[in-house]
Amino acid sequence: MGRYILRRLGFYLIAAWASLTLNFVIPRLAPGDPAAAMFARFEGKVAPEAMGALKAAFGFTDAPLYAQYFTYLKHLVQGDLGMSYAYFPSQVTEVIGTGLMWTVALAGVAVIISFTLGSFLGVLAAWNRGGWLDSGLSPALAFLGAFPYFWLAMLALYLFGFVLGWFPLRHAYGHDMEPGLSFAFAADVARHAVLPAASIVVATLGGWMLGMRNTMVATLGTDSIRLAHARGLPPRQVMLRYAARNALLPNVTSFGMAVGFVLSGSLLTEIVFSYPGTGYLLILAVRNQDYPLMQGLFLVITLAVLAANFAVDLLCLWLDPRTRAHA
Amino acid sequence: MKFARVLLPLVLLLACSSEPRPRPPGVLFVSVEQQSAWVRNFNPLFAGAGARWPTRAGVYECMQIFSSAQGRWVPWLATQHAWTEDQKTLRFTLRENVRWSDGKPFTAEDVAFTFGLLKKHPALDAGGVWRFITDVKVEGPRAVAFTFSRVYLPGFADLAHQIIVPRHVWEHVADPVTFTNPEPVATGPFTQVTLFRNQVYELGRNPHYWMPGKPAVSALRFLAFPTNDQANMALVEGEVDWAGNFVPAVDRTFVSRDPVHHHRWFPLYGSTVFLYPNTTRPPMDDVRVRKALSMALDRARLVEVAMYGYTRPADATALNDAYTAWKDPEVAKDSWTHHDLARANQLLDEVGLVRGADGLRRLPDGKPFAVDLEVVSGWSDWVRAGQVVSRDLRKLGIAVQLKTYEFGTWFTRLQKGEFQLAISWSLDGPTPYNFYKWLLSPRTVRPVGEVAAANWHRLGDAEADELLIRFERAGTPEEQRALMSAVQRRFSALAPAIPLFPNPSWGESNSLRFTGFPTEQNPYARLAPHAEPDSLLVLTELTPRER
Numbered sequence: 001m002g003r004y005i006l007r008r009l010g011f012y013l014i015a016a017w018a019s020l021t022l023n024f025v026i027p028r029l030a031p032g033d034p035a036a037a038m039f040a041r042f043e044g045k046v047a048p049e050a051m052g053a054l055k056a057a058f059g060f061t062d063a064p065l066y067a068q069y070f071t072y073l074k075h076l077v078q079g080d081l082g083m084s085y086a087y088f089p090s091q092v093t094e095v096i097g098t099g100l101m102w103t104v105a106l107a108g109v110a111v112i113i114s115f116t117l118g119s120f121l122g123v124l125a126a127w128n129r130g131g132w133l134d135s136g137l138s139p140a141l142a143f144l145g146a147f148p149y150f151w152l153a154m155l156a157l158y159l160f161g162f163v164l165g166w167f168p169l170r171h172a173y174g175h176d177m178e179p180g181l182s183f184a185f186a187a188d189v190a191r192h193a194v195l196p197a198a199s200i201v202v203a204t205l206g207g208w209m210l211g212m213r214n215t216m217v218a219t220l221g222t223d224s225i226r227l228a229h230a231r232g233l234p235p236r237q238v239m240l241r242y243a244a245r246n247a248l249l250p251n252v253t254s255f256g257m258a259v260g261f262v263l264s265g266s267l268l269t270e271i272v273f274s275y276p277g278t279g280y281l282l283i284l285a286v287r288n289q290d291y292p293l294m295q296g297l298f299l300v301i302t303l304a305v306l307a308a309n310f311a312v313d314l315l316c317l318w319l320d321p322r323t324r325a326h327a
Numbered sequence: 328m329k330f331a332r333v334l335l336p337l338v339l340l341l342a343c344s345s346e347p348r349p350r351p352p353g354v355l356f357v358s359v360e361q362q363s364a365w366v367r368n369f370n371p372l373f374a375g376a377g378a379r380w381p382t383r384a385g386v387y388e389c390m391q392i393f394s395s396a397q398g399r400w401v402p403w404l405a406t407q408h409a410w411t412e413d414q415k416t417l418r419f420t421l422r423e424n425v426r427w428s429d430g431k432p433f434t435a436e437d438v439a440f441t442f443g444l445l446k447k448h449p450a451l452d453a454g455g456v457w458r459f460i461t462d463v464k465v466e467g468p469r470a471v472a473f474t475f476s477r478v479y480l481p482g483f484a485d486l487a488h489q490i491i492v493p494r495h496v497w498e499h500v501a502d503p504v505t506f507t508n509p510e511p512v513a514t515g516p517f518t519q520v521t522l523f524r525n526q527v528y529e530l531g532r533n534p535h536y537w538m539p540g541k542p543a544v545s546a547l548r549f550l551a552f553p554t555n556d557q558a559n560m561a562l563v564e565g566e567v568d569w570a571g572n573f574v575p576a577v578d579r580t581f582v583s584r585d586p587v588h589h590h591r592w593f594p595l596y597g598s599t600v601f602l603y604p605n606t607t608r609p610p611m612d613d614v615r616v617r618k619a620l621s622m623a624l625d626r627a628r629l630v631e632v633a634m635y636g637y638t639r640p641a642d643a644t645a646l647n648d649a650y651t652a653w654k655d656p657e658v659a660k661d662s663w664t665h666h667d668l669a670r671a672n673q674l675l676d677e678v679g680l681v682r683g684a685d686g687l688r689r690l691p692d693g694k695p696f697a698v699d700l701e702v703v704s705g706w707s708d709w710v711r712a713g714q715v716v717s718r719d720l721r722k723l724g725i726a727v728q729l730k731t732y733e734f735g736t737w738f739t740r741l742q743k744g745e746f747q748l749a750i751s752w753s754l755d756g757p758t759p760y761n762f763y764k765w766l767l768s769p770r771t772v773r774p775v776g777e778v779a780a781a782n783w784h785r786l787g788d789a790e791a792d793e794l795l796i797r798f799e800r801a802g803t804p805e806e807q808r809a810l811m812s813a814v815q816r817r818f819s820a821l822a823p824a825i826p827l828f829p830n831p832s833w834g835e836s837n838s839l840r841f842t843g844f845p846t847e848q849n850p851y852a853r854l855a856p857h858a859e860p861d862s863l864l865v866l867t868e869l870t871p872r873e874r
Contacts (some may be wrong), residue, residue, distance in 0.1 A: 046407035086377065087368070088377055088505055089373065090366045090368055090507055099363065279363075
């Protein structure tokens with residue numbers, strides 16, 4: 001057991017190193033000159049003579065790639081992600097810091113709600129196969145999930161925010177709110193989160209529900225469930241402890257993947273609802289060829305996904321005795 | 328469905344508390360920068376980088392302000408200036424009783440120190456002033472003299488517009504290029520950062536501002552809007568008092584919602600948008616071909632389709648409305664910017680680019696005349712303009728392919744001269760000197776493959792350059808105007824680039840809570856908040872209706 005966990009940990013460390021290296025290589029393969037892109041944003045406000053000095057200020061070097069790579073690794077270890085080009089002269093850590101917490105909170109909560117609720121609905125749908133939940137809600141959710149997300153979010157914003165005025169149109173909290181550990185602030189944050197979180201939940205719920213329903217249906221057909229029924233266990237216990245627990249595995253595995261979505265995929269949510277998160281930063285970084293910011297964001301996303309997958313591994317170990325047998 | 332019974336009332340409870348919040352009196356809500364979250368940076372010296380608005384015209388100030396709406400220089404930190412007889416020395420007299428926001432006096436030492444910083448850190452010298460000055464001398468607490476290496480009168484604008492920083496703060500800054508200046512000490516009307524969070528920040532009044540009783544506005548507040556749509560929605564709702572956004576169909580979506588208070592003013596003071604031909608590639612090296620391309624364009628339809636009719640077709644001087652006084656009416660009448668497809672066809676026939684059986688014109692080597700037109704993907708107005716241009720040019724028998732690129736790639740190709748046709752902006756200044764220099768002067772031409780800051784079409788004309796050099800030394804307005812007329816004639820004769828339309832300078836205001844915004848009737852500044860340094864004029868003029 002302990003050895004198994006250590007082996008997994010070793011695997012994740014190698015994966016982390018590989019992604020860090022890719023993170024270094026990929027932006028450098030992209031076409032275009034970041035100094036020129038940077039210069040372009042000034043639209044002629046900077047004399048061409050300042051260009052060379054600018055390059056120096058931004059730390060563009062003609063050093064060989066391997067030297068740049070070691071500098072990059074060294075700085076990473078020191079927690080120095082460099083200076084953002086797009087937000088020059090601010091540090092990348094500072095720029096990412098403006099939004100990371102909000103993205104994690106909003107998208108994290110939304111993904112957890114969607115996963116829990118969707119899996120639970122899937123269990124119910126499979127248990128009462130052919131019922132209204134199965135034949136009505138799951139196709140309806142699949143239908144909603146098939147809509148372009150941007151459109152769905154805009155519609156929610158327009159209807160519940162602009163026309164009905166039930167929810168705020170933007171931001172994570174009212175701009176005259178004092179952030180702190182007060183009930184008023186918490187309520188304000190929750191009110192601001194309803195529309196963006198609900199739109200993520202609505203868009204992804206169908207996937208979780210269908211996935212859960214299908215494996216659950218398969219599990220229900222196995223001998224172990226028939227045996228449980230035959231032993232006269234209460235149906236509720238059979239449904240949750242025997243069938244659902246076994247059927248949950250594939251969904252838990254995809255949950256690990258979905259965490260990546262938490263940081264990068266909530267980009268559209270953040271744009272529609274002006275949510276001050278990291279998603280929008282990513283677009284901006286790509287548009288400005290802001291390598292340090294891109295690398296910083298990818299680093300955060302990569303590490304989060306790896307950590308989530310490690311947690312999922314441990315969860316599977318607990319859920320499924322078979323993985324333990326291998327260990 | 329138990330959760331519905333719990334969740335729904337909770338949602339409704341949260342929703343009920345959403346009546347509009349009262350707005351603090353005297354606080355002006357401004358929308359200028361589009362950001363998803365604010366980063367605290369008030370470095371005024373590093374031009375165009377990520378400093379928060381209005382760091383360069385509102386927090387900090389310059390010596391004099393050129394108001395393009397009025398066409399004159401407004402004294403600011405300096406009350407006067409004078410050239411010596413030989414025009415090699417320029418003296419500024421600084422205003423009395425100006426203090427920094429920490430109470431220390433503003434003196435000539437601060438001015439000399441600021442220019443010293445630019446010399447030490449060329450990345451800060453955005454205007455390139457140390458190309459033409461050799462020394463800055465303090466001649467008393469309120470007198471500072473600049474020594475020029477040669478007679479160069481347009482240099483006045485670069486010196487007068489330079490942001491001045493306090494010596495007693497910046498002499499302790501290790502690297503002024505990478506300094507984020509979180510607590511600015513400045514001379515401007517708004518210097519106190521009273522609130523700074525990721526989605527909102529607020530600038531309070533300078534307690535020591537030199538203009539008595541000003542500013543009347545008690546604070547500026549900035550909300551983060553990541554996109555134009557979000558910013559426009561806040562404007563329409565009345566949450567924002569002053570903005571400089573592109574608003575589609577502005578009269579219907581914004582002005583008509585409250586015609587008394589909602590106001591927009593889009594004067595044509597923005598840089599002229601050009602269709603740039605790469606003149607290093609035949610047949611675009613032939614002026615007749617360039618003029619034929621120009622005459623094939625239906626500019627009236629172009630501005631209607633691409634720009635919602637917010638602008639007008641460019642004339643043969645290519646000058647925008649800020650330069651009306653400089654415009655030579657005779658040159659403006661030249662016909663090569665008028666839509667005349669017959670004449671355009673005739674010109675190409677003359678050049679020998681005759682049509683083949685398929686209707687496409689043939690180059691001397693027998694290949695069809697096919698070009699790519701490059702625009703930035705996502706810049707919807709230019710993409711639409713590109714569509715109109717390519718359709719018009721196809722009528723001339725040219726196979727035009729519209730290609731969109733990501734901004735960085737597009738600009739690299741433009742700067743290195745790797746394009747065939749491209750739509751882009753132009754550069755300007757207080758006089759048309761910079762504008763024509765970047766269009767015509769051989770001093771600005773770089774070889775293909777090398778990055779050029781402008782003159783992307785790569786055409787230099789010695790005769791125009793001589794006129795421009797004489798303009799650099801021309802003292803009297805009459806002489807300046809005569810030279811500029813001659814430059815315009817050269818421009819019109821050579822057609823180095825094809826002007827499409829002057830860009831509007833976008834500005835919207837809501838006078839429900841504040842009065843004094845510039846308008847067409849009272850054009851003391853441009854309404855566009857990005858039109859620095861005009862925002863200094865506006866911020867000191869606005870008055871709240873309630874206090």
